[in-house]
Each structure stands twice: as C-alpha cells, then as structure tokens.
Amino acid sequence: MTVYISQHVRGRNYEDASKFGDLEVLISSTGNINIHSTAPVVRSMSRKLRDFNDQDYILFSGDPVAIAIASVVAAKANHGRLKALKWDRLESVYYPLAISTTGGN
Numbered sequence: 728m729t730v731y732i733s734q735h736v737r738g739r740n741y742e743d744a745s746k747f748g749d750l751e752v753l754i755s756s757t758g759n760i761n762i763h764s765t766a767p768v769v770r771s772m773s774r775k776l777r778d779f780n781d782q783d784y785i786l787f788s789g790d791p792v793a794i795a796i797a798s799v800v801a802a803k804a805n806h807g808r809l810k811a812l813k814w815d816r817l818e819s820v821y822y823p824l825a826i827s828t829t830g831g832n
Contacts, residue, residue, distance in 0.1 A: 728782045730812065731775070733797040734789025744812055744821050747784050751775070754793050765796065772800045779804040784823065786812045802828045 728748030732741060735756040744750060753772050779801045787794050801809045807829040812821040 728784075730784045730786050731779070731797065731801070732786045732788050734793040736789050739788065741786065741788075744784075744786050747812060747821070747823065748782070750786075753797055754789065756789075765792070768793070768796055769800065772796055773804075776800050776804050779809070781805065781808060781810070784810045784812050786821070787814075798826075802826070 730741075730744050730748045730750050732744075732750060732752045734754040735741075735752045737756045741750055753775055754768065776797070783801070783805075785794075785797050785801050798809060798811070807827055809826050809828075811824045811826060813824055814821055
C-alpha cells in the first residue's frame with residue numbers, strides 16, 4: 728500500500744497519512760508545472776503511478792493542477808478507480824474517499 732502525495736508542501740507534516748501506506752511524493756515542493764506544457768509532469772506521474780491499484784491512495788496536496796493530473800493518471804492506471812485522502816482541518820484527520828470515474832462503485 729502506497730500513499731502518493733500529489734505535491735509536497737514545505738512545512739506540512741504528512742506523518743498521519745502513513746497509517747494508510749508508505750508515503751511517496753510525486754512532485755517536490757520546488758517542482759513547478761510548466762504552464763506551456765504539462766507533458767513532462769504527466770510522463771513523470773505516469774511512470775510513478777503505473778502500478779497504482781485499489782490498495783493505494785492519492786493524498787491531495789499542493790498545486791490544484793498537480794492534484795488533477797495525479798488523480799487522472801491514477802484512475803487511468805486503475806480502470807477508472809482511485810482512493811484519495813482528504814485532510815479535515817477541523818478534525819485534524821485524513822478521511823479516505825473512494826472515487827470512480829465510471830460512475831460505479
């Protein structure tokens with residue numbers, strides 16, 4: 728089980744997410760997404776997420792574009808399905824979300 732962090736944010740502690748799996752950062756805090764071409768980021772994430780499956784999670788963090796690309800690539804690798812972790816700032820806890828791009832469960 729792996730928790731893929733869409734983009735690391737400096738100063739943010741992701742330790743609580745480790746109870747869902749090993750943490751792996753997809754884009755570093757210094758990584759920028761080129762506004763003229765997202766292709767390098769898509770290729771990089773496609774390599775890192777090629778084995779994404781129902782046991783893994785995407786942790787929504789960082790640039791909304793990084794979150795979107797990670798979600799699309801992960802779902803594509805897993806037959807339209809992904810699980811994500813959403814931070815609830817009021818409860819200070821991650822909640823898992825199951826998402827199907829095909830409308831099924």
